[in-house]
Amino acid sequence: MIAGWLGGLVAGAGQELTFQQSIDLALKQSPVILKKQAELRAAEGQAGQITANYLPNLSLAASIGKLHAEPQTTSLTIGGVTQTYSFGLDETANTNSYSASLSQVVFDGGAMFASFGMAGKGLEAARQELKKSTDQLTFDVINTYNNVLVAQKMVELNDEAVQMTERLLAQANSLKRLGMGTGADVLRAELQLAKAQMSLTKAKQGLELARNNFNAILGNDLNLAVELETIEVDSGVTVYRYEELLKLAYQNQPAWCQFVLAIGAAKDEATIARGALFPRVSLVGNYEVGSTKYSSYQSDVKNWTAVASANWNVFDGTATFNRLKEAEAKAKAKEQEEREVKQAVALQVKNADFQLISALENLEASKIALELAVENNKISEQRYGAGLGSNLEVIDAQVNLTLGKIEYLLAQHELAIAKARVNQVVGQKIY
Template sequence: MSRKKCRRLPLVSALATGLFLLNTSISMAEIPELSLDDSIAMALKNNPSIQMAIADKEKAAWGIKENEAGKLPTLSLMSGYNRSPGSSSPTDSFNNSLKLNWSLYTGGRVEGQINQAKLNADVASLGVTKAQEQLKLDTTTAYYNVLQGHNVVKVNQETVDNLTQHLKNVKAQYQVGTIAKSDLLRSEVELANAEQNLTKAQNNYDVAVASFNNMTGMPMDSQNIMKDDLTYVKYDMSLEDSIKMAQEKRPEIAQSKDNLAIATTGIKIADSGRLPTVAVSANDGLSGSDFPGQNNNWSIGVSASWNIFDAGVTNSKVKEAKANEDKVKAGDQQIRQGIELEVRQAYLSMKEAEARIETSKVAVSKAAEDLKASQAKYYAGVGTNIDVIDAQMALTQANTNATQASYDYNVNKAKLEKAAGLGVK
């Protein structure tokens, strides 16, 4: 090889290494880092559930306009043409008229419908808040599921690594004849089982990532780096204060109050059938054989009507509306009890997980110490392979319990904050 070619080799190698590092840095830079707050903001922007709630709110707002139109006059234009055969020649006739109707008094029916429409609009507006709070919880849970999946993969990967190293040592001892073949076979079986658990954990992690992407409106195959972690942050409010806050701030309770007012207004609307109605009408028309007509006819008047007997229709509507009010009252009580139960369940589950966090840390420390001791004894020839494998399984379980306790605490804390209405403004 020539000296010139020899000089080129280090240069080519350096360029190749530089390109590799550059591509690696670009690849890492392309993976976005997402905090929990970033994820929630994305979900609120992209998730269809919020868009549906906003559409319901807009629909209810137009419902107010629709019912308010009942207090305004209406104007209609009508036109007609007739051709009749006569004895000598056909006769043409034209009729054109402009009519105005204005209901001055409806017994409170129109006013009640407007009030109901406004209450429905408020219910829909609270529905947006309700959807936002639920989506925040769902996104938080999805975010924590990804973190939990990653932690479980890590625990199982450490188990596979430890058992792989242990198997190497077992093989070495078996080759020199210091241990029985059963130790080798048992170690191989345990490693195979651990590899299967790792495969399952990886699949659960991939599913969690896809679910998170779906929740936040990202492509299903997107990869992200989670900036936050399953850390312990103490919840300071008492159970009683959490329940009290929930009764004051939860949008479901405000919606229930509006629904009760809607039901009460429905009774007044139904009862309006017992009262008279008053309306103004006016008509201006042209008729004749030539379009638009030569004869002008106009009229204006006030009319009143009072349904003295309607065969019990109005009474039945009132009874129906009162029964609906009773149902809504029972539903209001059910909603309040359900919210209190939701708060209690989340609070107690959070406290239970909180207690497990400390005990699981102690268990991990003891299990790691026991594994080292079991390995040392086995490699010194005074312990058994079963002791090492049992110690490894105990450490895996302790690590799994620790990450599960942290996950359970954070998820139930998020559920409690949602149940208490902590994020509602």
């Protein structure tokens, strides 16, 4: 009789959405998610650039064309006689040149490997940032989706209350005509009807606001009418131990993972700064071949070199030492934050676990209260119809019944949100 009350269909001939479709649509249209996805691609590019700095650098060059040089002339004067001599050919030659160069850093005091690690951690941090935004948006969709369903059900419940009060008013008028009721009974019923109609109006206003918020989260036009699929609330929830939830959070929560990555990146930065104290050694190889061909002769060139090159900045005014000092201090400071951040994660998990347990308890209590309210309303209506009770008794019973339904509805909503919150804080869908 009271199962499945969290739900209902949102009226309107607009877009029909299931729960999962709502989440998928929000993830597809959200500017925040699109921004984080772009930032992730940028992080991938940045990581690739850092990695490329330490991979072999191969370059090729080629040229082909014509070469023309005017003959050089030299004039000599001997004994008053001047003679002019020419050197070179007055013609155009075919020329070509090809070269290849290869270089590879082989030692830089560990900075190379630290840069690799730092690039990887930066990329993973960007992935975790996207996951964090995705988890938050998913929670927001769950919340607003359920808010719409609750608001719709509130309209239905308040409409039921209006109909019950209208029946009570009609019954009060009938009993008054039969001499079994009083004008006060009619007046009380009219007053209760006015209150019920006011509550119905407020419920409709709340539904409109809930729809607006839902459309905003999904990135829809705010005027779009949506129809939502009913969600059946399952009270048979597996309650995990706090320690189990905390373990999952330390494995999967994006914020915690980002902090761990930040500690590692700070250490890598210190290693990179320390690497500047050592020489930078590279292997370099070059190969060049070319020719210049005239009609009467040809000149060929073929060269190659293979060298080990070292560059060591032995003194830079203590700038390197101070950069190292700064990097090591930052790494140490980041490590000191661990206890505080870890405690914050534990508090989030503890509160989410408590809210879930409380929601289950509230759901069970509200279910019992609703069953009692249903029975009490039935008895009061029977007594009033038989002339054994007053309409005041019926009004109280109807109010308690409506409140019981609302409390049970809100308890179901509370459970749905509590489960979503647990999923968010542990960074994994377990409900």
